[in-house]
Amino acid sequence: MRLIRFDDWASPVPPVRREVRSATPELDEGKPPVLFVPGFGHGAWAFAEFWLEHAAGRGFPAHAVSPRGHGGSGTAPKASLRAYAHDVVQAAASLPRQVVLVGHGAGALVVERALARYPARAAVLAAPVLGGWATFGAAVRRNPGGTLPAIFGGRLRLSRRQLFSREVPDAVAKGYVGRLGRASARAQWQLLLHRAPEPAVGDPPVLVVGSPDDRVVPPSALTSAARRYGGAPLLFPGMGHDLMLDARWREPIDAILDWLEKGGS
Template sequence: MSRTRIIRTRDWASPVPPVHREVRSATPETDEGKPPVLFVPGYGHGAWTFAEHWLEHSASRGFAAHAVSLRGHGGSGAAPKATLRAYVHDVVQVAASLPRQAVLVGHGAGALVVTHALARYPARAGVLVAPVLGGWGTLGGALRRNLAGTLPAVFGGRLRLNRRQLFSRELPVATAADYTARLGRATARAQWQLLAHRDPEPPVGNPPLLVLGSPDDRIVSASALTRAAARYAAAPLLFPGMGHDLMLDARWREPIDAILDWLDKDAPTP
């Protein structure tokens, strides 16, 4: 039986500073009583990555959909010293403001944020998309796949990702280049915490969890996907031929439809 910490001394002794949080939303024409979905982008990404396709598509299927930009990302307030803890705080605060118990969907390093948020917020369900869950194995894989772009981040610089890592060849080059140019960066401390951080506490309420990604992802290996799913006693749902940014790639409908189908089945309206 999992245990939930009721009192976290650090939260009241050293509260996370407030900041403006950008939230983009799309709502269905008719309220079908389905749980709202909160999308959490990875480091360097903002809410816009979900606003391109997934928000409106989710709303068309009856789910109120929201995407938050973590502090220092997208249209959220600047936070040059933000930590993983601050990012988790942003997600929990937005989720708690929604009118119904929400589903948390994290992409990339946003999946790591979601795993920690699930220990603080009783989500209806959790979804980890192409999850970057950290640890020293993450660094080794990143260095092998993108030495020039990863090495500066180890020493506090910017993690640089290129379009070939993020997208499949099916996405037009001009579109991929535009998306890549819009990426920002996480703080040096938050980047470092991808490697050295405490394991998340167990999710509150034991919500159902789904892990999905692509075996052709050039950031998250197929074995890393399998390990991530094994943490939650599941097998990953795979989308061959897609890149890391599944929500922006050419076949973006396939993973979001799979997520929403799963929610209809495993997190039905009470």
């Protein structure tokens, strides 16, 4: 871990109103809190639909943070990935026990950055978009009209077909797509020019989950991400990119919580 980060000293991340949604168990069973981090365009609402209450029902205090510029958090049109990771670290540090970080999509990349600054109990990378031109190339092939504008500072637009399986009714999927916002142009560029993250503090166990039918993240990317942490991805065939909103949303969250109950290994 780097002890001194020049950027943090010379250019501190400015404060912003931060949205955190929570669901807590009826009885405190001593299980670790889980902090969910959404990907670009999504907010805490994406986990509040199903996963927060479900995790709480299984005894896990569950929270979801909207990084600045997303959901109900304060606007930040020039936010960087460092600022997003700062929001995650601040939200995690505000909780009473050591947190499990769960990042979805580009939120997985934010979680990787946060792990270098916060000693998480464990981490989960769900349908991780970990950046680089290979990831961008795959997105262009599947959705050129929604992806190419991001190169020039425009909004990255993901389609219903990319995000959801056919099991999700069109009206429901359209409603979710209509709620999507946008990441800053700066963060989008940093995603493309992504460099390997710093090592995680404390070497926490990391689980990678996703779908081989994801039209945003190819199976090879899931395998590569899992290998970096010494494992194999846990796959859920037939699901779209937005695992937490798809018709079979219970399967991945139950698998994640089962993994945590077994010690996160």
